[in-house]
Amino acid sequence: MTKLLDIKNLRVEIPIQGGAVHAVRGVDLSIDRGETLCIVGESGSGKSMSSLAVMNLLPKGAHRSADRMSFLGTDLLRLSHRGMARIRGDRIGMIFQEPMTSLNPAYTIGNQLQEVYRRHRRAGRAAARDRAIELLELVGIPNAPLRLRQYPHQLSGGLRQRVMIAMSLMCEPDILIADEPTSALDVTVQVQILHLLKDLQTKLGIAVILITHDLGVVARTADRVAVVYAGQILETGTARQVFGTPRHPYTARLLDSMPIPGMMRLRRKLQAIPGTVPSLTNDFQGCAFAARCDRARPECRTTEVPLVREDGHGFACLHPETEARFAQKAGV
Amino acid sequence: MALPAFTLKPKHDSPRKQVCDMTAILEAKGISRTYTLSGGMMKKSSKLQAVRDVSLYVNRGETCGIVGESGCGKSTVARILLGLEQPDAGQITLDGQAIASIPRAELSRRVQPVFQDPYSTLNPRRSILETVIHPLNVHKVGDAPSRDRRARKLLDQVGLPKRSFHAFPNQLSGGQRQRVAIARALALDPDILVCDEPTSALDVSIQAQILNLIQDLQRDLGVAMVFISHNLGVIEHVADRVAVMYLGRVVETGETRKLMQRPEHPYTRALLESVLTPDPELGLPDLDLGRSFPDPTNIPSGCSFHPRCAFRTSVCEDSAPEPRQIHGASVECHLAGNLGENRLATVD
Numbered sequence: 001m002t003k004l005l006d007i008k009n010l011r012v013e014i015p016i017q018g019g020a021v022h023a024v025r026g027v028d029l030s031i032d033r034g035e036t037l038c039i040v041g042e043s044g045s046g047k048s049m050s051s052l053a054v055m056n057l058l059p060k061g062a063h064r065s066a067d068r069m070s071f072l073g074t075d076l077l078r079l080s081h082r083g084m085a086r087i088r089g090d091r092i093g094m095i096f097q098e099p100m101t102s103l104n105p106a107y108t109i110g111n112q113l114q115e116v117y118r119r120h121r122r123a124g125r126a127a128a129r130d131r132a133i134e135l136l137e138l139v140g141i142p143n144a145p146l147r148l149r150q151y152p153h154q155l156s157g158g159l160r161q162r163v164m165i166a167m168s169l170m171c172e173p174d175i176l177i178a179d180e181p182t183s184a185l186d187v188t189v190q191v192q193i194l195h196l197l198k199d200l201q202t203k204l205g206i207a208v209i210l211i212t213h214d215l216g217v218v219a220r221t222a223d224r225v226a227v228v229y230a231g232q233i234l235e236t237g238t239a240r241q242v243f244g245t246p247r248h249p250y251t252a253r254l255l256d257s258m259p260i261p262g263m264m265r266l267r268r269k270l271q272a273i274p275g276t277v278p279s280l281t282n283d284f285q286g287c288a289f290a291a292r293c294d295r296a297r298p299e300c301r302t303t304e305v306p307l308v309r310e311d312g313h314g315f316a317c318l319h320p321e322t323e324a325r326f327a328q329k330a331g332v
Numbered sequence: 333m334a335l336p337a338f339t340l341k342p343k344h345d346s347p348r349k350q351v352c353d354m355t356a357i358l359e360a361k362g363i364s365r366t367y368t369l370s371g372g373m374m375k376k377s378s379k380l381q382a383v384r385d386v387s388l389y390v391n392r393g394e395t396c397g398i399v400g401e402s403g404c405g406k407s408t409v410a411r412i413l414l415g416l417e418q419p420d421a422g423q424i425t426l427d428g429q430a431i432a433s434i435p436r437a438e439l440s441r442r443v444q445p446v447f448q449d450p451y452s453t454l455n456p457r458r459s460i461l462e463t464v465i466h467p468l469n470v471h472k473v474g475d476a477p478s479r480d481r482r483a484r485k486l487l488d489q490v491g492l493p494k495r496s497f498h499a500f501p502n503q504l505s506g507g508q509r510q511r512v513a514i515a516r517a518l519a520l521d522p523d524i525l526v527c528d529e530p531t532s533a534l535d536v537s538i539q540a541q542i543l544n545l546i547q548d549l550q551r552d553l554g555v556a557m558v559f560i561s562h563n564l565g566v567i568e569h570v571a572d573r574v575a576v577m578y579l580g581r582v583v584e585t586g587e588t589r590k591l592m593q594r595p596e597h598p599y600t601r602a603l604l605e606s607v608l609t610p611d612p613e614l615g616l617p618d619l620d621l622g623r624s625f626p627d628p629t630n631i632p633s634g635c636s637f638h639p640r641c642a643f644r645t646s647v648c649e650d651s652a653p654e655p656r657q658i659h660g661a662s663v664e665c666h667l668a669g670n671l672g673e674n675r676l677a678t679v680d
Binding site for chain 1: 401402403505506508535536537539541543544547563565566568602603604607608610611612613614616617619621625
C-alpha cells in the first residue's frame with residue numbers, strides 16, 4: 001500500500017543576514033490513512049516549519065528541499081502554486097494554534113466556512129451553507145445556523161477551534177495537519193477537542209499530523225511519534241515505544257520535566273533540562289542535544305549520529321537510555 | 333526611602349517553618365466583581381459576574397494556588413489583589429490593613445505581579461538591567477550605584493548570565509524573559525508576588541526551570557505568593573494550598589496535597605483527570621462534562637456547575653450549595669463526601 005504522504009530528507013533553510021537558519025535538517029516522515037502521527041518538540045525545533053514546508057506555506061525567502069515529498073503519488077516539490085492551492089484546504093487541511101489569528105475578524109463564521117467549499121467544490125451558496133451547518137454540528141457546535149451569522153470574537157476559544165476544525169474538514173481532506181490545536185485552550189476543553197479529533201478520524205478515516213510540545217497530548221493520542229530537536233528527528237516509534245521506553249536522553253529528560261500530579265507527594269523537584277535549544281544558524285557536528293545532555297561523552301560532539309532502528313523504534317543516540325517508564329504500571 | 337530591601341536575606345530564618353505560622357499576609361473577604369457589558373445599540377446590556385463572593389488568604393512565606401478554566405475569574409481575582417481593579421463588594425487586607433487605605437505607591441511596592449507573557453510586559457526599548465532598575469528608580473530606593481548593584485544581584489539570582497544584562501528583550505528566549513520579569517517583580521522586595529499563569533507560554537523543559545526557580549526564590553526570600561494556573565500539575569508543584577475556582581466561586585479549597593489525593597468536588601476531579609500524563613497506556617480521559625460551556629454572563633441557578641456535572645441531582649439545580657468542611661478541605665457541593673472513590677486517587 002502506498003503511503004498517503006511520504007517525505008524523505010526534508011530540509012528547510014531560511015536565509016538571514018550573513019548565513020542561513022537551518023530550521024529543518026533531514027527529516028523523514030510518512031503517514032498512512034487513518035493514522036495519527038505526532039510531531040513533538042520544543043519551540044524552535046522545526047516542527048511547524050516541517051508542516052509548512054509540506055503545504056508550501058513557508059515564510060518568504062525560505063527554501064525547502066527534499067529527496068522525496070509525495071502526496072498520493074503526486075510530487076509536491078514539482079507542483080505549481082496553482083496545483084498546490086488546489087490541494088491545500090481540499091486534500092490537506094490545516095489548523096493552527098490560535099484560531100483568533102487564523103480566522104478573519106471582519107467576516108462571519110459562515111462566510112469563512114462557505115468560502116472554502118465554494119472555492120474548491122464550485123458549490124452554490126445554499127449547498128455551501130448546508131455543508132457548513134453539517135460540519136458545525138459534526139464538531140459539536142449547537143445552534144449552528146445562529147453561529148454562522150456570528151463573528152469570530154463572539155465565540156469562546158474552544159468554539160473557535162471547533163470552527164477551525166470544521167473549516168478544515170469542509171472538503172473532507174485526506175490529511176489534517178493540526179499545529180498545536182489545543183495549546184491555547186483550557187485543559188478540559190483540550191480533552192474535548194482531542195476527543196473530537198479522534199472521533200472524526202475514526203468516522204472519516206482521515207490521517208492526522210498533530211504537532212505539539214505537550215508530551216501528555218502525544219502519549220494519549222498518537223499512533224506514531226516523532227521527537228524533533230533542532231530540526232532533526234531524535235527518536236521515533238509508536239507512542240508505547242517512545243514513552244514506555246524512551247531511548248534518547250532528550251525524550252527521557254522531557255518526560256522528567258513534566259509536572260505530573262501525584263509526583264509532588266515525593267516532594268521531588270522537577271528535572272529541568274539545563275541550557276537552551278542550540279542556534280540553528282550554523283551546522284553543528286555530532287548530536288544536536290549533546291550540549292545539554294547528561295549522558296554525553298566526547299564522541300557525541302564529534303561523530304555523526306545516525307538514526308538506528310530496533311523493531312521500528314528509531315533513535316539517534318550513541319549512549320541510549322534503557323529504563324522503562326510506564327510499562328510496569330500497565331497491568332494495574 | 334530607606335534601604336531595607338537591599339540585602340537578599342530571608343525575611344524569616346526558616347521559610348518552611350513559616351508555613352506553620354498562620355498569619356495571613358494577604359486576605360480577601362467576600363470579594364465580588366461584576367462587569368456590565370454593553371449589548372450595542374438597541375440591545376440590553378448584560379452583566380458578567382466575574383467574581384462572586386470569594387474569600388482567600390495567603391499566609392506569610394506560603395504559596396496559594398488558584399486553578400480554574402478561562403472565564404472562571406482567576407485573573408480578575410489577581411487584578412483585584414494587585415489593586416488594579418476595585419471589587420464591588422468585600423475587602424482585601426494586606427498584613428491586617430485594608431488595601432483601599434494603602435497609598436498606591438506603597439501597595440505596588442508590597443504586591444508585585446508576574447504575568448503570563450513576559451514579552452508584552454517588558455519594555456522593548458529598555459535593556460534587561462534598566463528594566464530591573466526601573467522600579468527602584470520609580471520608588472526612589474537607594475542611590476544609583478546601589479540600585480545597579482541590587483539589579484545585578486537579582487539578575488544573577490534568577491540565573492541570567494552576565495553577558496545578557498545589557499541585552500534587550502527581543503534578544504532573549506521566552507524563559508529568559510520570564511526570568512527578567514521575576515527579577516523585576518522582586519526588585520522592591522515585595523511581601524507578596526501575584527503570578528498569573530507565569531509558565532503557560534513556555535516550553536516544558538523551560539517551564540520546569542522557571543517553576544524550580546520560583547520555588548528556590550521563595551525558599552530563599554520567604555516571599556508569599558498567589559500562583560494562578562489552569563494546570564493542576566503545575567499548581568501542585570508550587571502551591572501549599574489551592575483554591576479551585578469555577579464561574580467566579582471558589583468551589584473547593586484546601587491543602588494541596590490532601591486536595592490532590594482526595595478531590596471532593598466533581599469539577600476538581602475533572603480538572604485533575606484532564607491533566608494528560610505522558611502515559612501511552614491510558615488514552616484520552618472521559619471527562620463526562622457534557623457539551624455546555626461555562627458562561628459568566630449567564631450563570632446557572634443552584635450549583636453553578638450542575639449543567640456539566642455527571643453526579644447532579646434535583647437539589648443541585650435548585651439550591652446553591654454552602655461550603656462544607658470535609659477532610660480538612662472546604663467544598664461547595666451538595667454531594668461532597670458521597671461521590672465515591674475517585675478514579676485517580678487509586679492510581680498511586
